[in-house]
Amino acid sequence: MKKNLQWRLLAIALVIGLSVWGFTPPSKKVRLGLDLRGGVHLVLRVQTDDALRVETETTMEQMRDQLQQGGIKFAGVTLVSPSQFRVDGVAREQDAQFREVADTFQAVFNRQSGVGGSYPFEIRPIEQTRLREEAVTQARQTIERRVNELGVAEPLVAETGAGGDQILVQLPGVTDVARAKEIIRSTALLELKLVEQGPTPSREALLQPTNGAVPPGMQAVTGVSEAFEPGAAPQTSFYLVRQAAAITGRDLRNARPTLDEHNRPAVSFSLNQEGARKFGKVTGENVGRRLAIILDNRVQSAPVIENRITDEGRINGNFTQQEAQDLSLVLRSGALPASLTYLEERTVGPTLGADSIKAGITASIAGLSFVMVFMLVYYKLAGINAVVATVANLMILLALMAYVGATLTLPGIAGFILTIGMGVDSNVLIFERIKEELETGKGVRAAIGAGFDRVFLTILDTHVASLIAAAFLFQFGTGPIRGFATTLFFGLLSNVFTSLFVSRTIFMLVLSRRTAAEPATLSI
8 A cells, every 4th residue: 555655656746747847937838829929810812813824824835835836827825714715716627636636635624616716725613623722722831831931839821711712820929020921922933934035125125026016925024134233223124035934933842042153142942853854955955045034923033054954053133131031931832823812910919918828827826716715615625635636737738738839829728727627527526426435334445445436437438528529629620729629638638647646646645644543534
C-alpha cells in the first residue's frame, strides 16, 4: 500500500512539474489567437473567371499553332468570353482537316456547328466546375505558403462562403497590414517571352511597322527601360513579344534575392528539370535576341541572350531590397491562378485582445471560485480533493496546448471554463457513489475503492463520447469552433487523469496518515 502510494505521488509530481515547466512563462509558450493577440482578418474572393480565361487563351494559342503547322487557312482566332473562343474563316475545302485538329481539344472544349467557316468553342460545364474548384484550392494553398514564409504564428487560411469561391485569412500578431495584403494578393505571374520588337518609347512607334495593329500571336506590353541611371526615375518602354511564353513561374524551382552587376537588388531564380529543358532549347535557338522577363504583364528586364542558358536566370529591375525579398517570396510560393478581391477586412488591436484575455481570466477565476465554495460546502473536506484535482486539470490542459503548439482563442477560454465544469462533474459522480457505498455499511477504504471502480466505466464512456464530438467540431468547424474543440479535446484527456488518478491518490494519502486506533470516518 505504501509503495503504491509513493509511486502515485511521484507520478503526479512529475506530471505537474512538467506541466508548470511547459507553460511557464505563458507569455512566451502559450500561443494566442487573433481575437486575443490582435492581427488581421481578411475575406477574399477568387475571380475564378481568370482561370477559365487562362485555359481558353492557352487552347487558342495551341490551336493557332496546330492550324498553321497543318497548312490550314483561317482568318483568325478570337476570344469571345472567359470560357469561349471562335475560329473564323476556315476554308470549306479544308473543313475536314480543321475538324481533325479541333477534335484533339474535345476533352475540354465543346465545338459547335460552324456557319460560314466560323466555329465557336466553349469549355465543357464539368470542366468549368473543375477549373473553378482547382483555382480556389490552388489560391488557398498559395496563400498558405506565402503566409507561412511571412513567419506568422498559427495563421488560418480556409475556404469559406456559400459559392465556394471565398478564402478566409486570419493573421495573428501581424502589424504591417499593408505588406501582408500586398504579398497575399500579388498575382506574381512570371513569364519569359521572346522579344520581336522593342524597346520603343511609345506604343505608336512599336506598332508602326504593322500599321498600328498587334500581329496575331503577338502581344504588346509595357516595361521599364534598361537605360536609366541608379537613383533616377525609370522611363516606360514598349515591347512586342510572342504571346506564348518560353517558360512560366510554374517551371521555377527556387527564387532568392541577390544583387546585379551594379550592386542593385535583383532576384535570381532556378528552374526545375522540365523548365531547364525548355529554357535551354529556346535560348540555344535564339542567341543574339532579347528575352523579356515579364512579371504580372510588365517587362522587368529584357536582356540579350548571349549563349544557351539552362537552369538559372536573374530578374533585374528598379527594386528596393524589401521589394526583392517580397518578390522572391511570392515566386517561391507560386503564382496565384486568379486575381483576388477583398470582401472584408478587420483589424483587431492588441488592446482589444488584452481586454479579452482579462475578461476570460476573470470569468475562469470566478467560475473556479464559485465551484470551490460549492464543493466545500456540500462535500465538506472531500471538496478540497475536487478543488485540487480541478486546478491540476487546468494546469495539465494549459501545458498540453503549449507542448503541441495549439493556439488559445477566446472560444478556447470558454473551453477552459467548460473543463472546470467537467472536472467537478466527474468528482460529483465519484463522491455520490462513495456516499452510496458508505450507506450500505462498507468501511471507508472499501467505499472509496468501490466508488472509483464502479464509476470508472461511466466516466470513460462520457469522455469518449465527448472526444468524438470534439473531433467532429475540429474537422468540420471554422477557426473559432476549432479553437474551442482543441481546448475541449485536451481538457477531456487531462480530466480523465485528474478525476480518476489524482483524486483517488489524495484519498489514499489522507487515509494513509491515520493510525489504526483512529475511527474510520470520511468528511463527505
